Amino acid sequence: xxxxAVLFHFxxxxxxxxxxxxxxxxxxRPSPTLPTQPPPSPKKLPFTVSVHGRTWQDxxxxxxxxxxxxxxxxxxxxxxxxxxxxADALKLRSHLSSEMKTRLPSxxxxxxxxxxxxxxxxxxxxxxxxxxLCRKLETNTSGWMKTFLFRxxxxxxxxxxxxxxxxxxxxxYGYVHVGTCRVSPDHNYIAYTVDISGGERFVLQVKDLRxxxxxxxxxxxxxxSLAWARDATSLFYTQSDENQRPYRxLCRKLxxxxxxxxxxxxxxxxxFCVDITSTxxxxxITMNSxxxxxxxxxxxxxxxxxx
Numbered sequence: 001x002x003x004x005a006v007l008f009h010f011x012x013x014x015x016x017x018x019x020x021x022x023x024x025x026x027x028x029r030p031s032p033t034l035p036t037q038p039p040p041s042p043k044k045l046p047f048t049v050s051v052h053g054r055t056w057q058d059x060x061x062x063x064x065x066x067x068x069x070x071x072x073x074x075x076x077x078x079x080x081x082x083x084x085x086x087a088d089a090l091k092l093r094s095h096l097s098s099e100m101k102t103r104l105p106s107x108x109x110x111x112x113x114x115x116x117x118x119x120x121x122x123x124x125x126x127x128x129x130x131x132x133l134c135r136k137l138e139t140n141t142s143g144w145m146k147t148f149l150f151r152x153x154x155x156x157x158x159x160x161x162x163x164x165x166x167x168x169x170x171x172x173y174g175y176v177h178v179g180t181c182r183v184s185p186d187h188n189y190i191a192y193t194v195d196i197s198g199g200e201r202f203v204l205q206v207k208d209l210r211x212x213x214x215x216x217x218x219x220x221x222x223x224x225s226l227a228w229a230r231d232a233t234s235l236f237y238t239q240s241d242e243n244q245r246p247y248r249x250l251c252r253k254l255x256x257x258x259x260x261x262x263x264x265x266x267x268x269x270x271x272f273c274v275d276i277t278s279t280x281x282x283x284x285i286t287m288n289s290x291x292x293x294x295x296x297x298x299x300x301x302x303x304x305x306x307x
C-alpha cells in the first residue's frame with residue numbers, strides 16, 4: 001500500500017492568522033512569581049528501623065517527636081514558603097472564601113430530640129466554629145409540630161440551658177475535639193470525652209448540670225465509649241491501651257471515694273476492640289468485642305447490677 005503526503009499551502013495574507021491559531025494566547029501570560037528563597041529542607045538524622053526481618057534508614061524519624069522545637073521551626077518555614085508561593089493567588093483565594101461563606105447558613109441547628117421532660121439539641125452560633133449542646137424544659141408536651149418549631153420561638157418552653165460549649169473549651173485549650181457525650185438518665189450529669197492535644201487520645205470528664213462544675217475526681221485518660229446505668233451514678237466506659245485499642249470496660253461510681261474503678265471486662269486478645277452502649281429504654285448495657293472477622297456481644301441489666 002502506497003502513502004501520499006498532502007501539503008497545504010497558505011498564502012502570505014494568512015500568515016498572521018495561522019500563527020494565532022496554532023499558538024494559544026495563554027502561552028503569552030506572565031508566569032507566576034516564585035519565592036526567591038528555596039523550599040525548606042528538614043534536617044536528616046541517621047536512624048535505623050528493623051521490623052519483620054527488614055532493616056531500612058529513616059532520616060526523618062525525629063519528626064515523630066512533636067515536642068522537638070526543630071519540628072515546630074520547620075513547620076513555620078513550610079507555612080512561610082507556602083504563603084510566598086501562593087502570594088499571586090491571595091486575592092483569588094479571598095474571593096473564593098468569601099463566596100463560599102455567603103452560601104453557608106449563618107447558624108446551623110439540629111432538630112430537638114425529646115428525652116423525658118427535656119428537649120435536647122445542638123446548634124453552631126453565628127460567627128463560631130464549634131457547636132453548643134443545649135436543652136429546654138418543654139412545658140406542653142402535646143403536639144409534634146410545637147416540638148419541631150420550638151427552636152424558632154413559636155412553641156412555648158422554658159429558658160435555654162447550655163450543657164456544653166465547644167467554643168469555650170477551644171478558647172481555654174486552643175484546640176478541642178469532643179468525642180462522646182452522654183447525659184445521665186436523671187438529667188443531672190453529662191459525661192463526655194475531650195481531646196485537647198490533637199493526638200486522638202481522649203480524657204473523660206463529668207459535669208454536674210445543677211451546679212455547672214466538673215467533678216475533679218473523674219478525669220480518666222484514654223476513654224473511648226460511655227454508657228450510664230439506670231441509677232444515674234454508675235458510669236461505664238472503655239479504656240484504650242498504649243496502642244489506642246479499647247481493651248477493657250470499667251465502671252465509675254459517682255460520689256464514692258474509690259481508688260480504682262471497678263473492672264468489668266478485659267479483652268486480652270489484641271485482635272479485638274471493645275465497645276459499649278446502652279439500649280434505648282436504658283434497661284440494658286451491651287458490650288461488644290469486635291475484630292475484622294468476628295464479633296461477640298454481651299448484655300447486662302444496668303438497673304440490677306450490684307456495684
